[in-house]
Amino acid sequence: MQFVSALDRVSGMRGILCLFEGVCAGAADGYARMLGKPAATLLHLGPGLANGLANFHNAQKAHSPVVSIVGEHATWHRRFNSPLANDVAGFAKPVSGWVHMLEAAGQMGEAASRAVSAAYGPPGTVATLIVPADFSWSEAGQPGGAAPIRERAHVPPERIQEIARLLHSADSVGFFLAGTALRGRGLEAARRLAGSGRARMVANRFQPRMERGRGRAWLDRIAYFPEAAEKMLARLKHLVLVETEAPISFFGYPGRRSELAPEDCALHVLATLEENGAEALEDLANDLKAPALALEPAADADFAAPQGVLTPRAIGQVMAPLLPENTIVSDEAVSSGAEIEPSLRQAAPHDWLPVTGGSIGQGLPVVLGAAVACPGRKVVALEADGSALYTFQALWTMVREQLDVTVVILANRRYRILEIEMTRTGSARPGPLADAMMDLHRPELDWVHLAKGVGVEATRAATVEEFRKAFTAAMNGRGPRLIEAVL
Amino acid sequence: MQFVSALDRVSGMRGILCLFEGVCAGAADGYARMLGKPAATLLHLGPGLANGLANFHNAQKAHSPVVSIVGEHATWHRRFNSPLANDVAGFAKPVSGWVHMLEAAGQMGEAASRAVSAAYGPPGTVATLIVPADFSWSEAGQPGGAAPIRERAHVPPERIQEIARLLHSADSVGFFLAGTALRGRGLEAARRLAGSGRARMVANRFQPRMERGRGRAWLDRIAYFPEAAEKMLARLKHLVLVETEAPISFFGYPGRRSELAPEDCALHVLATLEENGAEALEDLANDLKAPALALEPAADADFAAPQGVLTPRAIGQVMAPLLPENTIVSDEAVSSGAEIEPSLRQAAPHDWLPVTGGSIGQGLPVVLGAAVACPGRKVVALEADGSALYTFQALWTMVREQLDVTVVILANRRYRILEIEMTRTGSARPGPLADAMMDLHRPELDWVHLAKGVGVEATRAATVEEFRKAFTAAMNGRGPRLIEAVL
Numbered sequence: 001m002q003f004v005s006a007l008d009r010v011s012g013m014r015g016i017l018c019l020f021e022g023v024c025a026g027a028a029d030g031y032a033r034m035l036g037k038p039a040a041t042l043l044h045l046g047p048g049l050a051n052g053l054a055n056f057h058n059a060q061k062a063h064s065p066v067v068s069i070v071g072e073h074a075t076w077h078r079r080f081n082s083p084l085a086n087d088v089a090g091f092a093k094p095v096s097g098w099v100h101m102l103e104a105a106g107q108m109g110e111a112a113s114r115a116v117s118a119a120y121g122p123p124g125t126v127a128t129l130i131v132p133a134d135f136s137w138s139e140a141g142q143p144g145g146a147a148p149i150r151e152r153a154h155v156p157p158e159r160i161q162e163i164a165r166l167l168h169s170a171d172s173v174g175f176f177l178a179g180t181a182l183r184g185r186g187l188e189a190a191r192r193l194a195g196s197g198r199a200r201m202v203a204n205r206f207q208p209r210m211e212r213g214r215g216r217a218w219l220d221r222i223a224y225f226p227e228a229a230e231k232m233l234a235r236l237k238h239l240v241l242v243e244t245e246a247p248i249s250f251f252g253y254p255g256r257r258s259e260l261a262p263e264d265c266a267l268h269v270l271a272t273l274e275e276n277g278a279e280a281l282e283d284l285a286n287d288l289k290a291p292a293l294a295l296e297p298a299a300d301a302d303f304a305a306p307q308g309v310l311t312p313r314a315i316g317q318v319m320a321p322l323l324p325e326n327t328i329v330s331d332e333a334v335s336s337g338a339e340i341e342p343s344l345r346q347a348a349p350h351d352w353l354p355v356t357g358g359s360i361g362q363g364l365p366v367v368l369g370a371a372v373a374c375p376g377r378k379v380v381a382l383e384a385d386g387s388a389l390y391t392f393q394a395l396w397t398m399v400r401e402q403l404d405v406t407v408v409i410l411a412n413r414r415y416r417i418l419e420i421e422m423t424r425t426g427s428a429r430p431g432p433l434a435d436a437m438m439d440l441h442r443p444e445l446d447w448v449h450l451a452k453g454v455g456v457e458a459t460r461a462a463t464v465e466e467f468r469k470a471f472t473a474a475m476n477g478r479g480p481r482l483i484e485a486v487l
Numbered sequence: 488m489q490f491v492s493a494l495d496r497v498s499g500m501r502g503i504l505c506l507f508e509g510v511c512a513g514a515a516d517g518y519a520r521m522l523g524k525p526a527a528t529l530l531h532l533g534p535g536l537a538n539g540l541a542n543f544h545n546a547q548k549a550h551s552p553v554v555s556i557v558g559e560h561a562t563w564h565r566r567f568n569s570p571l572a573n574d575v576a577g578f579a580k581p582v583s584g585w586v587h588m589l590e591a592a593g594q595m596g597e598a599a600s601r602a603v604s605a606a607y608g609p610p611g612t613v614a615t616l617i618v619p620a621d622f623s624w625s626e627a628g629q630p631g632g633a634a635p636i637r638e639r640a641h642v643p644p645e646r647i648q649e650i651a652r653l654l655h656s657a658d659s660v661g662f663f664l665a666g667t668a669l670r671g672r673g674l675e676a677a678r679r680l681a682g683s684g685r686a687r688m689v690a691n692r693f694q695p696r697m698e699r700g701r702g703r704a705w706l707d708r709i710a711y712f713p714e715a716a717e718k719m720l721a722r723l724k725h726l727v728l729v730e731t732e733a734p735i736s737f738f739g740y741p742g743r744r745s746e747l748a749p750e751d752c753a754l755h756v757l758a759t760l761e762e763n764g765a766e767a768l769e770d771l772a773n774d775l776k777a778p779a780l781a782l783e784p785a786a787d788a789d790f791a792a793p794q795g796v797l798t799p800r801a802i803g804q805v806m807a808p809l810l811p812e813n814t815i816v817s818d819e820a821v822s823s824g825a826e827i828e829p830s831l832r833q834a835a836p837h838d839w840l841p842v843t844g845g846s847i848g849q850g851l852p853v854v855l856g857a858a859v860a861c862p863g864r865k866v867v868a869l870e871a872d873g874s875a876l877y878t879f880q881a882l883w884t885m886v887r888e889q890l891d892v893t894v895v896i897l898a899n900r901r902y903r904i905l906e907i908e909m910t911r912t913g914s915a916r917p918g919p920l921a922d923a924m925m926d927l928h929r930p931e932l933d934w935v936h937l938a939k940g941v942g943v944e945a946t947r948a949a950t951v952e953e954f955r956k957a958f959t960a961a962m963n964g965r966g967p968r969l970i971e972a973v974l
Contacts, residue, residue, distance in 0.1 A: 001909045008918025017924050019876050022538075046581060047846030050540035051509075051877070053578070057534045061570055077739030080746075081732055083548055083693045083845035087581040091540070094533060094574040137741055206570045245568055252564030254624055259567075358570035359534030389506050390538070393876055399930045422488045431495025437504050443886045443942030453937030455930025 002136040003042055003069065016372065016401060018365075019393040021048050025055035025066075026365020026391060027372065032064035033208040033353055034328065034373040038119040038127075040067040046086030049128075054359040055391070056095035056126050058366075061357035062208035063179070063273065065124035067115050068096065074134040088130050097125025105138035113144030122152045123179075123273040152180070155271050155280035163240055163270050164287045167198045172237040175270075176261075177219065178204040179243030179277055183211045186242075186278025191217030192290040193281065202232055204244045206356045213323075213349040221354070222247055222260065224338070225424075229260045236261065240268045243277035250358065253424060306464050310485055312336035312410060316343030318468045319380075322475045323347040327378040328370045331355065332363030334384040335416035336487065361390025364407065368394045371403035378404055378475065385411040385445055396454040398480035406474040407456075407482040409447045413440045447484035458482040489623040490529055490556065503859065503888060505852075506880040508535050512542035512553070513852020513878060514859065519551035520695040520840055521815065521860040525606040525614075527554040533573030536615075541846040542878070543582035543613050545853075548844035549695035550666070550760065552611035554602050555583065561621040575617050584612025592625040600631030609639045610666075610760040639667070642758050642767035650727055650757050651774045654685045659724040662757075664706065665691040666730030666764055670698045673729075673765025678704030679777040680768065689719055691731045693843045700810075700836040708841070709734055709747065711825070712911075716747045723748065727755045730764035737845065740911060793951050797972055799823035799897060803830030805955045806867070809962045810834040814865040815857045818842065819850030821871040822903035823974065848877025851894065855881045858890035865891055865962065872898040872932055883941040885967035893961040894943075894969040896934045900927045934971035945969040 007015045018024040021043050028039040043049050049070050059066050072078065072088050092099045098118035102111050111129055118127040167173055175193065180186045182203055194201045194217070203210065203219040212218065223229040226249040233239065233247065239261050246267055247260040261267070270284070271277035306314035316339065323329070325348040331337050332355055344350070353366055367381040388409055398405050415438040422430055422438070430438075451458035461467035461483055470483045494502045505511045508530050515526040530536050536557050546553050559565065559575050579586045585605035589598050598616055605614035654660055662680065667673045669690055681688045681704070690697065690706040699705065710716040713736040720726065720734065726748050733754055734747040748754070757771070758764035793801035803826065810816070812835040818824050819842055831837070840853055854868040875896055885892050902925040909917055909925070917925075938945035948954035948970055957970045 001905075004924050005909065005917055005921045007920035007924070015920055015924050017926075019873070019927075047541045047544045047844065050537065050544060050582075050846070051848070053537035053540065054534045057537060057573055074739030077736070077745045080735040082735045082737060082745070083843065084737070086544055090577070090581045094577045095537075133739060134741070248567040248569045249564070250569060250571070252561030252620060254621070258564045258569070356570065357534065359537070361538070386506070389880055396930065396932070418488075422492065430492055433494035433502055434492045437491050437494070437502050439504075440506075443883065445883070446940045446942070448940075449936045450940030453933045453935075453940055455933070 016397060018397050020391060021051035022055045022361055022391045023365045023368065023394045023397065025052035025059060026362050027369035027394070028066040029055060029059035029062055029064045030353065030366035030369025031373045032059065032066055032124060033062060033366070034370045038065040038067045038116060039369065040069055042069050044071045045073065045084045046088045046091050047084060049088060049091045053091060053095055055362060055365055058357035058359050058362045060095050060097070060126050061206065063121065063123035063125065064208060065119035065121065066126045067119050068126055068128040070128060070130045071136070072130050072132045075132045078132070092128040092130070095126055096128040097121070098127040101130045102132060102135050105135040106141045108135060108140040109142050109144035111144070113147040116147035117149065120149045122150065152276040153274055155275050159270065160280060160283045160287060163268060163284055166238060166268065167288060170238055172235055173198065173240065174200040174202060174233060174236040174238070175240045175242060176202055176204060176244055176247055177242045178207050179273070181242045181277040181281055182207055182219065183209065184278065186281050187211055187217050189278065189281035189285040190219060192285040192292055193288070196288060196290040198288070200236065204247065205354065207354055208356060210352045210354065211349065212344065212352045213347045216349055218345050224250060226253065226256055226260060233261050233265070236265050238266050238268060240270050242270045242281060243273055243275070251421070308464055310462060310464050310467055310487060312339035312487065314464050315408065315467060315485060316340035318464065318471055320344055320347040322471055323350055323380070324378045324475060325349055327380055328353065328367070328374060330363050330367045330370070330381045332360065332384060332387050333382040333410050334387055335420065336384060336410040336412065337382065340382060360387035364388060364394035365391050367405050368397055368403065371398070371405050372401065379406070381405060381407045383407055383409050385409055385413065385440060385447070386415045389445065392450060395451060395456045395480065395482070399455040402479055404478050405480045409482065409484045410487055411445070411447060411484050412487045413444060414438060415440065447482060451482040456480050456482050458484065460484045460486060462486045503884060505884050507878060508538035509542045509848055509878045510852045510855065510881045510884065512539035512546060513849055514856035515553040516542060516546035516549055516551045517840070517853035517856025518860045519546070519553055519611060520549060520853070521857045525552040525554045525603060526856065527556055529556050531558045532560065532571045533575045533578050534571060536575060536578045540578060540582055542849060542852055545844035545846050545849045547582050547584070547613050548693065550608065550610035550612065551695060552606035552608065553613045554606050555613055555615040557615060557617045558623070559617050559619045562619045565619070579615040579617070582613055583615040584608070585614040588617045589619060589622050592622040593628045595622060595627040596629050596631035598631070600634040603634035604636065607636045609637060639763040640761055642762050646757065647767060647770045647774060650755060650771055653725060653755065654775060657725055659722055660685065660727065661687040661689060661720060661723040661725070662727045662729060663689055663691060663731055663734055664729045665694050666760070668729045668764040668768055669694055669706065670696065671765065673768050674698055674704050674706070676765065676768035676772040677706060679772040679779055680775070683775060683777040685775070687723065691734065692841065694841055695843060697839045697841065698836065699831065699839045700834045703836055705832050711737060713740065713743055713747060720748050720752070723752050725753050725755060727757050729757045729768060730760055730762070738908070795951055797949060797951050797954055797974060799826035799974065801951050802895065802954060802972055803827035805951065805958055807831055807834040809958055810837055810867070811865045811962060812836055814867055815840065815854070815861060817850050817854045817857070817868045819847065819871060819874050820869040820897050821874055822907065823871060823897040823899065824869060827869060847874035851875060851881035852878050854892050855884055855890065858885070858892050859888065866893070868892060868894045870894055870896050872896055872900065872927060872934070873902045876932065879937060882938060882943045882967065882969070886942040889966055891965050892967045896969065896971045897974055898932070898934060898971050899974040900931060901925060902927065934969060938969040943967050943969050945971065947971045947973060949973045
């Protein structure tokens with residue numbers, strides 16, 4: 001309460017109300033992905049924190065810096081089993097790189113500075129500061145000093161030379177890239193290295209942000225399913241890791257290894273999660289004198305204007321020429337995403353925000369935070385109907401803050417990914433009762449009504465023509481709107 | 488996946504799809520509150536469980552038996568930092584009285600039986616069984632034996648005699664009642680004891696279920712705010728606890744004790760949480776030869792038909808004569824609830840499902856589970872707009888399962904309870920920025936659109952007349968519907 005009332009006394013703080021804690025957590029993730037600096041979330045007690053955990057999990061897997069302030073009962077009240085009492089630190093631990101329970105009001109300033117430092121990492125993390133109520137209403141003394149921020153470490157030259165020697169001497173070398181390697185200088189250096197023909201470049205699929213579009217190197221993300229992923233890495237004898245661990249399958253499957261690289265493939269580290277992978281790639285490209293090659297034209301350029309039946313592929317084709325430069329595109333389209341993505345290679349330069357921790361309900365909160373972080377940029381959320389319903393309360397805050405977000409709901413009325421996974425785990429073909437557990441038809445979700453319920457302008461598109469009209473209007477307009485694309 | 492596919496092979500299981508894990512968790516709570524036996528929830532991995540934690544917290548505080556099955560990665564996959572990997576047991580512990588990670592497929596049957604036993608308690612609890620994926624797709628051997636169920640223990644006669652002596656010898660004795668004491672035999676015995684003039688009866692506010700209405704004893708619940716609660720217990724020299732701990736304030740406040748009973752009030756235990764409080768009360772009433780007195784007429788009987796402006800009090804007055812016998816009423820009306828409750832004293836006998844753990848978003852899932860548990864009974868959910876939005880996905884499942892639930896949204900467009908709490912914590916009067924953090928006006932939530940979005944019939948009522956018409960129709964009809972009562 002004191003934190004909230006301080007909004008009127010302390011300048012430089014912007015309070016944004018979210019109607020569900022999972023929205024706050026995901027919005028802080030999106031903000032961090034775009035700006036590389038933490039937003040603070042303010043949640044209340046164990047149960048309030050519990051509601052934010054799934055998106056804190058995603059933020060943590062994205063290495064997003066987040067300062068999570070959680071109000072706790074007054075110190076003398078904590079020993080009682082009152083209704084809201086629970087183990088706040090216990091809830092926080094699985095999703096936080098740093099957890100601190102404040103022990104005296106006078107330590108608040110210093111603890112807040114330490115939380116900010118901890119959030120930055122690197123790698124970024126969720127830093128949880130638990131504040132008992134009586135420390136909020138007592139005098140807290142001095143503010144903490146400016147939070148020291150640790151920069152990513154430089155990769156030592158010997159390591160760069162070691163990888164350079166590897167590229168000179170060995171065939172079948174691949175790079176597995178993440179973090180800063182997928183943006184700006186890192187991406188450009190990766191292109192030079194790939195262009196020199198010496199290495200295959202593959203991006204980690206579960207990344208906070210990738211820069212993409214015309215004029216930029218297109219790095220294939222490793223495939224979701226292990227068969228396809230293994231194929232991408234087959235024949236590699238060496239895999240060089242840049243700001244990532246080795247590639248691992250999303251799930252374990254009967255009779256399959258979890259590791260996606262071949263068994264006889266040696267792993268090398270160019271840059272750890274704490275180090276500056278972009279700079280290391282650039283140093284490496286310079287060391288190898290890799291030329292700045294012209295971009296290869298996209299092989300599957302497909303600007304053919306689709307017509308008629310609305311498919312995920314057609315949605316990508318319609319979107320690509322219409323996306324304004326610098327758009328931020330979030331992908332929580334789940335099973336529909338893979339067919340949309342290739343067309344966007346031809347779109348204007350944009351940022352791509354993928355799923356990181358795999359917990360659904362990430363997309364709408366993340367675009368909310370990204371839009372707050374980047375006023376003036378267009379934001380597009382590609383959402384599955386099943387996942388969008390998890391944290392759809394985010395739409396309300398988009399209206400309240402007048403954010404320029406276009407939400408595209410890919411409404412296939414199914415938990416389609418579950419059907420696929422069910423067949424993969426070797427389960428018998430689902431019978432009618434099992435099948436009903438993956439079906440969203442009865443009753444049908446009506447996203448136009450849902451959007452209007454929280455004040456968002458919305459339209460339904462059942463054909464390519466309807467989608468093109470709605471998406472064009474959204475790109476030309478401003479403010480939140482939703483398009484229900486019926487697949 | 489194997490659990491789901493088994494729905495088509497194993498009889499006696501009913502699969503109910505919920506579109507958010509918090510709905511599953513709360514529905515299991517509601518089911519247990521009505522039937523005293525566990526439903527099983529099926530969630531997936533740490534993040535899926537995380538989404539259910541707030542309502543598992545509420546279930547745990549309600550002492551509801553729940554069997555929570557959580558799918559975990561395959562055993563060999565767990566050591567990798569794959570996207571969804573997290574500490575499943577760590578998430579489960581704060582909300583579970585029993586957590587077990589299955590260690591071999593062959594132990595599945597026995598572990599399942601143990602989970603069911605553990606859930607029953609007494610007191611009931613959330614029993615979490617974590618099942619690695621490979622144990623689901625491997626042969627599991629034999630089913631476990633029938634789960635042994637422990638009954639509530641009888642209170643020893645000496646303890647009953649001790650309390651009887653207390654009532655003979657002391658003045659100013661109160662009883663603080665919970666659990667089975669608030670229903671059936673327990674409630675009747677409490678009335679006899681109160682009627683004998685020997686003791687003041689006060690119910691714990693945060694209870695899973697209370698039986699109420701015409702022809703039943705009306706036990707006042709202890710007040711929410713400590714000043715009023717302390718007043719109810721003032722002058723008591725002895726407080727006898729029945730299936731509950733001593734009364735504790737919801738929050739701690741500056742300069743206030745957490746305990747609500749006077750400092751010089753001695754605490755006595757008639758029945759612990761493991762014991763049969765209803766039986767003990769009956770034994771005590773018999774021991775004291777307390778007569779079965781006629782019910783005192785309700786002091787504040789108020790069947791005056793209100794008109795015009797719609798207030799929470801008017802809503803209670805309209806509802807009372809219209810509620811069919813045996814209705815199940817859930818109260819998550821938060822700040823509006825206190826004004827509705829008194830009128831329902833005159834309603835037909837009904838079950839009342841209060842808030843238990845205080846984590847908002849409980850109401851809609853709990854009525855979903857209660858309606859599944861009790862087909863043929865009318866179910867009414869009193870919901871605040873702020874809390875209903877937390878788990879509003881429950882409405883979809885109500886349509887899918889064609890449950891006879893009427894949801895009344897008390898739309899005051901505010902987090903009113905936060906405003907009250909803000910003034911109580913001694914914060915300065917909120918400035919405009921702080922005030923905006925408690926305001927749900929911009930934009931207005933439109934519950935009629937929201938309900939239609941998930942297939943629920945809905946109407947808005949802005950006057951008493953409109954509310955009466957809508958509520959009458961709801962009581963005469965069948966199936967889910969929603970009334971947005973604009974306050």
